[in-house]
Amino acid sequence: MYARTFYLAAVSAIVLCAAAGLGHATDTSPGSNTSVSSNEAAATIPAGQSLTAAGGLSQQEVTKLLANTEPYPTPQLSALPHEAHTLIDPLAISTDAEPAISTGNIGLKSTQSVSVEGPEISASDAIGGGITPFDYGQGKVATVYHYTDRLLDSELNDDYPYRTVGWLRFVAYNGASYRCTAQLIGRSIGVTAGHCVHKGGNKAAGWIKSATFTPAYANGTAPYGTTQVAWVNTTAGWYKTGALDAGYDVGIFVLRKRTGTTTELGTYTGYNSFCYTNCLQKYWYLTQLGYPANYYSGKYMTQGEHLEVSDSRDYVYGSGMQGGSSGGGHFANLGDLTSTTAGSLGLWSKRNVVFATTSWGYIDTSLKIQGASTLSGPNDANKFKELYNAACKFSRSLHGTASCALLP
16 A cells, blocks of 8 residues: 655665554554553653664655655544543633743744645545545534644745644654654754654664654745754653553654754744643643645645643544644644734733644544643653753754753
8 A cells, every 4th residue: 555665775774665554562552542550651751762864865865755755644542532422511610730831932934935836626635534625524513523624824834833843754663664743842852743753662672763854844845954863752651551542642852953054953943832741731722733644645734723622641622634643733822923012912822832742543533533642741741841851961962052941
């Protein structure tokens, strides 16, 4: 089903091939929603994995490789969480603690002007499950799972914060090549799904072999080029168990310098604010960004709007996105309102805040829900502050102390 392409060069760890997936075991593997003990979640974070630097590839060769990379199939639960069918009171008062936020940066933008033509919408864009572009949800009217998925306006593709989001192409532990979605939360630090950097549940054997990040990707255009990933890490829960709908499917990575420059990528693109504690609230209205293959073959960024509801482990929400959307960020207050008059930003004025990353997909088309693991995890079990600080220390070792600030 998948195209097989091999690039045989000793200096490059990039290999394209077909595979059915990352090969998950049963029970506590990705694809199951087996509960995981709090001891597993609270374990010390993994040490992370340094990745081999690929070399000898021209930008044209990189573009060709990206065009032939398959989207990673969104992991699916064996059964919907029972909370998904539970009557939810949207007026319930939250007693949860206030989320802690680290502020992002707008960046310098590109030195070149990029024009991206929008796609032609046709029947061929309806790939899996009968989901077509601009599907606004159907059935089950009396639920909170209504959503709007739409093509991102091409004029916004190179604007902040959208330009911080892009394709994460990786070679899995077994040599198969896939792509997910990822976004920057630092000059050289990005977040994605745990299953995009590690198989899940098989500890040291599960790390990906190599990866590249292409921000603001759109139908073959890459205004900021493709930057190599130097280091990856994930949560202790994902590393040890790989269970879906457990709140642990979060990955983090550190980039090398922007290709062809001596500058960090996020200096140009900017980077997003992010939540690092208390991210799993009872309800939160979030905007999802991603490159799902069932919309425009994943060549253009898709934006989803929805209320997200906690099932006590992940956020659950309505969505039509499928493979390729994994790892995409879920943003609070996405976009720019800085031109408004003072005092008009609302009671929660923080903007472009990544709360979670897309983790698993739906198996019940009457609901069409996905799940996203918050960066902090349930009860802050992911120890995301520690994960970020470990990434920051690695980034500083590559780029200097000005690369990032450690969280207090």
